[in-house]
Amino acid sequence: MYNNFLKIEDHKESNRIQVIHIGEEALDKLIFPFNKFNITSLEYKPFTRFSLAKSLDEVFENKLSTILLDILNSRKTGTAIIQPEMRNKKIDKDFLVKLSTGLAYLIGIPNFDSMSEKYYARFYVKHQDSSDSYLRKAYTNLDLHTDGTYVKEKTDWLVMTKLEEKNVSGGESVLLHLDDWEHLDDLYKDPIGKENFVWGSPKSKKVDYKVEHPVFSEDKNKKPTISYIDQFPEPKNMKQGLFLQKLSDSLEESKNKITFPLPVGSTIFSNNYFWLHGRKSFKEHTGLSRELLRIRGTFFSNKS
Ligand SMILES: [Fe+2]
Structure with missing residues (x-):
């Protein structure tokens, strides 16, 4: 086999x-x-x-x-x-x-x-x-x-x-395992990451509604999970906007991305x-x- x-x-x-x-x-x-x-x-x-x-x-x-x-x-x-x-x-x-x-x-x-x-x-x-x-x-x-x-x-x-x-x-493809991300602890402990964000999408996606969910959640083993993309969250205040900026910057600057x-x-x-x-x-x-x-x-x- x-x-x-x-x-x-x-x-x-x-x-x-x-x-x-x-x-x-x-x-x-x-x-x-x-x-x-x-x-x-x-x-x-x-x-x-x-x-x-x-x-x-x-x-x-x-x-x-x-x-x-x-x-x-x-x-x-x-x-x-x-x-x-x-x-x-x-x-x-x-x-x-x-x-x-x-x-x-x-x-x-x-x-x-x-x-x-x-x-x-x-x-x-x-x-x-x-x-x-x-x-x-x-x-x-x-x-x-x-x-x-x-x-x-x-x-x-x-x-x-x-x-x-x-x-x-x-x-090239780029992948990052959440547990390899140097900034996970820092961002995960920020309460804003667990607030609901509004998520929309551009017309080409043909989804005519918006959803609400946090960036970070917890799985059944109490491990962090993430649901995030830069283009679609609609921050409703300065705190949310700045949190997303920090999240985006610290993901992109990670040294542990796998590129191939x-x-x-x-x-x-x-x-x-x-x-x-x-x-x-x-x-x-x-x-x-x-x-x-x-x-x-x-x-x-x-x-x-
Ligand atoms: Fe994708």
């Missing part, structure tokens, strides 16, 4: 990130079951996503789901990178959408993504951008944040898959309560293009 088939090791930048290599032989075994599903049926018939996930697990003797859950739920780790052997020529973008879907449905249920009106979203980062969100702005840093800050649904985890890229230099180039075809699968994610800016190129897929959702065990 291990070696050429499935290999798990610490990421070279941090042992908190577990890299799951899917070998050539395993990919070959996935081609046939994945061919039974097409993207339209996956989009229209939710039950097919469960069948797809089951066929993915079966190739790994039904152990992949347990492996993923262990990594995602462990406070020591909390992030997996699933890295298929991309020399395999049969791996195309449809295959990667199916793999990402299977990974997500092995551990939980995706939230409806209002931006795409599907259970997942695909989007490009290109040289030119006229959108209203930092998500697609290639030449600015996408600062460290968590997902789902402006929606009512719980966002326990997120899947981010790099489907394709052209003329890319820079744009994510290979094409790979998926970052992160616990959204104690991992923050972001992206460095790209080097300018008129032909720049990166296509990404995202899925966010809740664990099966955390349905309310």
Whole structure:
């Protein structure tokens, strides 16, 4: 089962990130079951996503789901990178959408993504951008944040898959585990961080309501969790404004951020309560293009 088939090791930048290599032989075994599903049926018939996930697990003797859950739920780790052997020529973008879907449905249920009106979203980062969100702005840093800050649904985890890229230099992935952040104690003890903030979102997100929640909360083991993104909180007084400024500055200046180039075809699968994610800016190129897929959702065990 291990070696050429499935290999798990610490990421070279941090042992908190577990890299799951899917070998050539395993990919070959996935081609046939994945061919039974097409993207339209996956989009229209939710039950097919469960069948797809089951066929993915079966190739790994039904152990992949347990492996993923262990990594995602462990406070020591909390992030997996699933890295298929991309020399395999049969791996195309449809295959990667199916793999990402299977990974997500092995551990939980995706939230409806209002931006795409599907259970997942695909989007490009290109040289030119006229959108209203930092998500697609290639030449600015996408600062460290968590997902789902402006929606009512719980966002326990997120899947981010790099489907394709052209003329890319820079744009590295940036991750930070909350417990590695030098300023956590300082910010966590500030009572303002536990006050409710109002969170809105720009038009492109197609969410027509605002939510209220604090930046910091506590999980069932009394460990701090964070729900934060720079663009969406609407501070209602000076105290809240200055708190958010301090939070933003001290996240960005952290020396413990993990920065690395994510290979094409790979998926970052992160616990959204104690991992923050972001992206460095790209080097300018008129032909720049990166296509990404995202899925966010809740664990099966955390349905309310
Ligand atoms: Fe994000």
